[in-house]
Amino acid sequence: MKQSHRFVVAAAAVSAAALVLAGCVQSSGGSTGGGGSSDSASKKLTVFISADTNIQDLWQKDLIPAFEKANPGYQVGVDFDLHGLHDQQTVAKLTAATVQKKDPGYDIVDAGFVSQIAASGLLTAVDTKNLPGLKDVPAAITKAGGHDGIPYRASSVVLAYNTKTVPTPPKTLDDLLAWIKAHPGKFTYNSPDSGGSGQSFVTTVLDKYLSAADQEKMETTYTPDLESKWDQGFSTLASLNPYVYQKGVYPNGNNQALDLLASGQIDMVPVWSDQFVTGKKNGQIPSNIAYTQISDPALTGGASYLGIPKASPRQAGALKLASWLLTPSAQAIIANDVAGYPVINLDKLPQDIQTQFKDADIAHLRPSYFASTVSDVNKLWSQKVPGK
Known part of the structure; x- marks a missing residue:
């Protein structure tokens, strides 16, 4: 699935412009990412979100506070791009960061272009060994996101x-x-x-x-x-x-x-x-x-996928957050707050959520374009x- 020639070959030419253009993205809550080898620095994560305001609220008001409570010492900030107006600038920024081996400033990407950057080899490879939560996700859903895309909700x-x-x-x-x-x-x-x-x-x-x-x-x-x-x-x-x-x-x-x-x-x-x-x-x-x-x-319809940029120096923390999102408690938050279809097996979830989504066959929804x-x-x- 890796087709890195599509973007990486152009990175040297666009990297400087991409880093400037990416500044157009709205910041919300501040970017808490950054370099550094200290334990505290490695626990400061940033999620890039390209979506509507309901998904911004899901992360900032519910998922992040719950994750930080369950994982003391972690701090998670958000960079938000409403309606994905600057998606291609962000792709260029991530491409440049990967080629130059520099911190992209994002540790988790929640965007419609995740399959695109996965195919370009910009994301960390994931499996059930480094992302245990994937074991509860039906294989058809994982496969639909392409290599290295992490499903976390569906609609x-x-x-x-x-x-x-x-x-x-x-x-x-x-x-x-x-x-x-x-x-x-x-x-x-x-x-x-x-x-x-x-x-x-x-x-x-x-x-x-x-x-x-x-x-x-x-x-x-x-x-x-x-x-x-x-x-x-x-x-x-x-x-x-x-x-x-x-x-x-x-x-x-x-x-x-x-x-x-x-x-x-x-x-x-x-x-x-x-x-x-x-x-x-x-x-x-x-x-x-x-x-x-x-x-x-x-x-x-289908699942929404996350990606962990390969260039992020905070891999352990990003994998911890991504795997937590696939726990029953996080999936229940998504189901209750935004009525997102759970991506893990329903028998892992409370009975009321099982009943609500019993007819949602997310493994067979008609997918959108690349x-x-x-x-x-x-x-x-x-x-x-x-x-x-």
């Missing part, structure tokens, strides 16, 4: 709808596309570069016109030569402009899209399952809103869809 994108105005929701993608055109202004999705739920809808439409073999290649490798096969899918997406909310308004982020549904401004939208369940629990989503899954093809391919989707969508 899927679902179709949320207003039961008062949509008594019978669409069952297939074709049904959904027909519903959108039959109900102008009542559907939208967030721009794919601003969140995974809108990105899932876009890639699902693109996949409608691809063979199963081409889909698999795009999920597991970077194959830009296949991207011309997206033309029909992008044409379909562009044809929806007159029918989406306010004739082509695409929300910025998963939360904005869900807010439009909760406030009654639209009747249907793709959303993350964990955000939906959490919104129901805290009252942000009214009782008349429900969700379903479509087929042919289904909306995407990280580099996702970046191309985002760019091409911006060029071909809005205002067309």
Whole structure:
């Protein structure tokens, strides 16, 4: 799986610029990483998060305090990149740090590009010997993340709808596309570069016109030569402009899209399952809103993966944190706080969590594209869809 030529060969040319650009990432809680050989320095870790604010809150308000309580002496800080706006700069920074054998400043990376940097050989190799928690994770989930990616939670994108105005929701993608055109202004999705739920809808439409073999290649490798096969899918997406909310308004982020549904401004939208369940629990989503899954093809889902940068000098602490995240207590926090699907065997968890997720077959969710391919989707969508 290692394909280091894709990024490493360019590192010398981009390293200086990458180190500057990476400074664009928002810091939250301060970076507590740093060099040093003292015991206290080795226990100061930094997690880089490229996600929405609910995942930032999960780490800062719940996971980190619980880990620090269970492991006295450890301190964990966060660097947060909202919606992954600077993902490629961060990839460049990690690449440069690996080539130059310098501290990247991050000890754990929680981002959609983990499979990309894993394939490039930038992550520490993990197995059940150095990461004991992996023994409780089904092999299919570990394999799906590529070599060295560490699954720690999972979710899927679902179709949320207003039961008062949509008594019978669409069952297939074709049904959904027909519903959108039959109900102008009542559907939208967030721009794919601003969140995974809108990105899932876009890639699902693109996949409608691809063979199963081409889909698999795009999920597991970077194959830009296949991207011309997206033309029909992008044409379909562009044809929806007159029918989406306010004739082509695409929300910025998963939360904005869900807010439009909760406030009654639209009747249907793709959303993350964990955000939906959490919104129901805290009252942000009214009782008349429900969700379903479509087929042919289904909306995407799967595990979220962590990576431990090979260049980090705090390997022992990073492995300790990663393995702790796969304990029943940490998995229960994730399930309770953000309704994330557990990635360890359910029989390790409390009965209420087993009941809540008994129908979540996370080993067989439809995966999203390879990280580099996702970046191309985002760019091409911006060029071909809005205002067309």
